[in-house]
Amino acid sequence: MTDTTSPRTPPRRIPWDYLAVAPFIIFAVMFLFLPTLSLVGGAFTDRQGNFTLDNIVGLFTDQILAAYWISIRISGASAIFGALIGLAITLAIIRGRLPAGLRSAVMTFSGVASNFAGVPLAFAFIATLGRLGLVTIILRTVFGFDMYRSGFNLLSFWGLTLTYLYFQIPLMMLTIAPAVDGLKKEWNEAAQMLGASQWQFWRYVGLPILWPSFLGTLSLLFANAFGAIATAWALTGSNLNIVTVLLYNQIRGDALQNPGLGAALALGMIVITSLANVIYLIVASRAERWMK
């Protein structure tokens, strides 16, 4: 990446380079490092300001563990399904010999849909799969199938997962498309000439090459869903016991009645998303070897 030649500049009185980078560093310290460190510190501090592990121990209650567990399940499910479906659509569009114009249209739409998250997304799914939603009504009046009577609820694990997929699938498509582009046509031809079937090509060449990018994007999607709150909040209010809603209530009005426990809750979230992203970074650096 050394694409800049440093011009030999005469010594000058004003250190422009440091002055120019300073706002960026001050910004990072004020709005990223210090706030995060304050929470890490808070997680290990009691009300009197002494070191304690009580807050961390306090996380191991049924309610909090259940909240983490539901969050992990929803994020995991929406990441896995989002990644699989996103990969399938990307493969269909890039390698399925569909009309060429389709690709740019789909990718543009993905850019929009991956940013169409939060509150409006919740509204859209209420209008679609809520009790008065179009799909719910059509299924009931035309097909005589009452989703809600047969156990479906938009304000549930599957309902939220289905909603999250609306931004997870496009994010997967945008992230994995370069890797799918990197699968060279020649590899397919070479495999054919050696007598491989289409199945064997994917089993032994295609998927192993895509695997690192796939795993990496999976962890990105996981972190993306794990930290999300606006959609869940607008869909369910404070009813759903996921960890972001729990933390939101804690920030709003100290719902856990213990600021230190709130900080520990946040620390737990940072640990979980960091783990997902450390996996992403490790895997992404391996994947780049194929992205020539």
Next chain:
Amino acid sequence: MKTSRLWPWLVFALGAAYFIVPLIATFEFSLRMRRGEYSFDAYASVFADPRFHASFGYSVAIGLVTIVVGVLVVVPAVYFVRLRMPWLRPFMEFVTLLPLIIPALILVYGYIRLYNSSSIIPFTGSALGTDILLTGAYVTLALPYMYRAVDNGMRTIDIGTLTEAAQIMGANQVQIIGQIILPNILVAILSGAFLTFAIVIGEFTIASLLNRPAFGPYLVNIGTNRAYEPAALAIISFIITWGAMGMINVLGRFAPRTSARTD
């Protein structure tokens, strides 16, 4: 090798259905306000609501300030790091990745603990201070996207040669960045700006926890109190997002493609 085109079409059709049906359903729902016939009453009701104008205007204003501050923070830093301090690059990459790792909910929690009215920098002590804090939070959220847009923009122009040429002509540092570099990466900056706008305009978590009258909290408020207006607002939000992304696509055609070096 005979590969059927049935599967790709089937996958595409199912995917398209999943993405298009909610849009149709939302649009249809937004037209149902008047009993027995379709009408745009829900939209009329939204546009007649003074709180819609106030909150939308507030979010647009915060969004514009966010873009300006973001450009001022990112452009000089990326320029000098590329030109003279390449050793700082890994640090910048790391910093601009953090907002994707640390959820916004956690950042705002940190801000509230750190910058409360009894702290050294009491941002949340006044309305103006909270607005500044909100802007800072949004610049942070947009940092990964703004950084990548600007960095890509500077990659396609040869900033080393441009800088040397400008220096020979007697330009000072401010002139070089303002009059040489900035116009050359304007398309990249605008792409980052539109993406920032799309992220900021409906943001809920930070605005609501900082108690600011932004568009996101207004949306949630309407969602709990009204039946048809939320669907209309969802359609309006989708059109805004589409507009911002569409602008990035249009701008992409104007990006400078001649590059002195390829890397």
